[in-house]
Amino acid sequence: MSILDVIATGADEAPRARQGVDRVPAYLPGEAPPGGTGRSVKLSSNESPLGCSPLAAAAFQAHAGSLQLYPDAGAQALHDAIAAKFSLDPARVVTTCGSEELLHLAARAFVDTDDEVVVSQYGFIGHHIAALAAGAERIVVPERDYSVDLDAMVAAVGPRTKLVFLANPGNPTGTVLPASAIADFHARLPRRVVLVLDAAYAEFAELDPAYGCGLDLAEQSDNVLVTRTFSKMYGLAGLRIGWGYGRASLIDNINRVRPAFNANAVAQAVAIAALQDDDFVRRSRDLNSAGLVQLSEGLAKLGIAVTPSVCNFVLAHFGAETPGADALFEALRLRGIVVRPVKGYGLPDALRISVGLPEDNQFLLDELAVILAGAR
Structure with a gap:
């Protein structure tokens, strides 16, 4: 078989990735809030609510x-x-x-x-x-x-x-x-x-x-x-x-x-x-510490369990008495609030919620309370 025959034999084959690439999971970034004229809050990617220094x-x-x-x-x-x-x-x-x-x-x-x-x-x-x-x-x-x-x-x-x-x-x-x-x-x-x-x-x-x-x-x-x-x-x-x-x-x-x-x-x-800019770091830490308390206590009052966190987010767990993490994610998204589903981590009943500005944290808690009240 000539080299031309070899080339012709594989001419219609699509490129193939090396072995094992198909096992690599795709990284799914946090979503942005939906477009529109209403209020929107992104609490899905653990970004700094104060911007940068x-x-x-x-x-x-x-x-x-x-x-x-x-x-x-x-x-x-x-x-x-x-x-x-x-x-x-x-x-x-x-x-x-x-x-x-x-x-x-x-x-x-x-x-x-x-x-x-x-x-x-x-x-x-x-x-x-x-x-x-x-x-x-x-x-x-x-x-x-x-x-x-x-x-x-x-x-x-x-x-x-x-x-x-x-x-x-x-x-x-x-x-x-x-x-x-x-x-x-x-x-x-x-x-x-x-x-x-x-x-x-x-x-x-x-x-x-x-x-x-x-x-x-x-x-x-x-x-x-x-x-x-x-x-x-x-x-x-x-x-x-x-x-x-x-x-x-x-x-x-x-x-x-x-x-x-x-x-x-x-x-x-x-x-x-x-x-x-040490002052910016101090202000960011202070804001985050207060936000962790605000979210953790607010979610607890709604009957939602939270894993204790030292980071700029909380992991909230939604039990059988709630509509479930997927439904709550979508309901919040429709109200202009985007949080992070974590079922890709093997946590299908949880959502990760970033700490935002105090008013954004409260907006999330207020809207979540309305959603849960309508489901009970």
């Missing part, structure tokens, strides 16, 4: 005249700013297009096809996607009371395990584990296993004196990667800028698979400015 906004405007320039591929100024803020070694910082990119880079750098990656049952879905996209076998460990079961996670680690994803605090649960428990968990892992501590919501959890995001572990250990983001507390979700910290050898391997110029110039400059 005025210093960050000014930095964004200042870069409008230099968009034709490539960014610093090494993001050195941002690495220096992060290192100064958190007392770290700038050579061990890596910046990415949001912290979710770093989850994928970690899997790409350290996981071979058919290796195992251990994830928690209700862990961020990005952990599951990164593991499967790398061709790994995903080992899903059940949680206990919507919190990571560290003993079960250790028991799930086997000879083929290369990486463990652990979000602390958790998303979509909002639960948190103390730093001492994380340190003990790490000590029980084989040194060959990379522990990725996803600390996207660290700034909220830091109000708990027992919490630690794991930067101390990453400082001392050669198999810990901490991932952080500017999307949540700093209000820069639209710019997609995240960062991570680990031993030099670990970061070097990640940089080898990191795309060039993955952190854009505007995002780098704005993130540097955001780090300087």
Whole structure:
């Protein structure tokens, strides 16, 4: 058979993805409110209700005249700013297009096809996607009371395990584990296993004196990667800028698979400015703390169970006496309020509700009360 015959034989075949791609779940982002002239509130994506820091906004405007320039591929100024803020070694910082990119880079750098990656049952879905996209076998460990079961996670680690994803605090649960428990968990892992501590919501959890995001572990250990983001507390979700910290050898391997110029110039400059505004972070924390109380107590008065959260959202559970999570999601959406269904996490009877401005939180509670009253 000639080469022309071979080409002709496959001429009508459609492109085929590599083996395992069909197992990767699609990421479903939080919806935006429906259009219309009425009031609308988005409480689906855990975005900052205060926007971003005025210093960050000014930095964004200042870069409008230099968009034709490539960014610093090494993001050195941002690495220096992060290192100064958190007392770290700038050579061990890596910046990415949001912290979710770093989850994928970690899997790409350290996981071979058919290796195992251990994830928690209700862990961020990005952990599951990164593991499967790398061709790994995903080992899903059940949680206990919507919190990571560290003993079960250790028991799930086997000879083929290369990486463990652990979000602390958790998303979509909002639960948190103390730093001492994380340190003990790490000590029980084989040194060959990379522990990725996803600390996207660290700034909220830091109000708990027992919490630690794991930067101390990453400082001392050669198999810990901490991932952080500017999307949540700093209000820069639209710019997609995240960062991570680990031993030099670990970061070097990640940089080898990191795309060039993955952190854009505007995002780098704005993130540097955001780090300087401690007052904005304080105001954001205060607003969130009050909002958590407002939502948790308000939902409880409506007979809705809420998983205790340290993040900028609550996980609300809707029992048999309610119309159900799907019906309530749609009813709220029709009233201009969008929250987050979490059945993709295996929580079909729950909705994740972001903390908004006080008036937005109250709008949700008032409309939900009307919906529930009509259903009872």
